[in-house]
Amino acid sequence: MLKFILRRLLEAIPTLFILITISFFMMRLAPGSPFTGERALPPEVMANIEAKYHLNDPIWKQYGHYLAQLAQGDFGPSFKYKDYSVNDLVASSFPVSAKLGLAAFLLAVVLGVSAGVIAALNQNTKWDYTVMGFAMTGVVIPSFVVAPLLVLIFAITLKWLPGGGWNGGAPKFIILPMVALSLAYIASIARITRGSMIEVLHSNFIRTARAKGLPMRRIIFRHALKPALLPVLSYMGPAFVGIITGSMVIETIYGLPGIGQLFVNGA
Incomplete structure (x- = not known):
């Protein structure tokens, strides 16, 4: 690795x-x-x-x-912010984008892999169709549509979470932008994991493990999951870069003082 x-x-x-x-x-x-x-x-x-x-x-x-x-x-x-260097601006805004990006990346990997494994183990059932339906929805709907919808539902209607701001990266302020930023990547990782897991489950070594009477839980976590995650690992690099750079819209909508908003204000 x-x-x-x-x-x-x-x-x-x-x-x-x-x-x-x-x-x-x-x-x-x-x-x-x-x-x-x-x-x-x-x-x-x-x-x-x-x-x-x-x-x-x-x-x-x-x-x-x-x-x-x-x-x-x-x-x-900086030609936009007088008496500041680009290094100063990046040093103050990068931690915000890094914290948001890392949280969104971890959420995308955990939920995406879990959803993909569930769909693969229940192929062509209602669980499979439900997970893949959500995955397709996450891929199709862009983040600049998801972000205002989350604010409308959870901040304005239900009043469960704040609709913007950073407040030092407090958990309740990071939840909505984290979900909005990671949704498309959750969907992509779920689709990749599902396809790879289905292929691995039909491999000869998995058939041998089943013939030996090994518990299905052990087969999944000890034998099938590791090779099934190889395509996901290849996708993680571009996904992480996409999450970090794609935070521009999310940071602008939620008013976060990160690199994305710095790019927008400096344009």
Whole structure:
């Protein structure tokens, strides 16, 4: 498992480098600059700014300076929030997104795997159809529809939970955004687990275990579950990234001070 994770991380380095390079040159090819506004700056001020940020250097030297700053973890100043660096803003907002994303990810894995196993063990029964029906609903309905519905039901109508805010990440404030963010991934993991578990249950080694008279509970948890989770493990990487980056809409709807809302406000 550790080797698999390390290999995936090493494979991500060239992709990340290519994305950084493309984004840099696309920004340089775009008309204007970060300092172009409705009111033109005096030429002397613009010249000082361009010198400070190395905008007068050749493009290859700008690119090298950009990579050097990234390697040092320096993302530069914020043009939206004066007197703040990007590092300061990320440091204050990332813990919110990380806590929400991790909670939503764990919820998606636990409920998704459980639902998929239940559906596989009860194939072509009402339990299977019910679980897969919920799974399809979770895939089809987007999070920006689910989130207001949860607020309407649980915050406004039933008044069980707050409809927004963070309050230091208190449990009752994190429940609704966590559910809204994880619902689609619960559905996807349930579908993957169901298909994989059905395939494993029809394998020869499972038939052998049944022929030996092993209890079904032991067959499931000791023999079938581990190989059935391999496709789920492959999906967990993209799912975790999707949950973290997909929190933009959820954070905006629930008013959470995370990375997603920082992106929206900085646009």
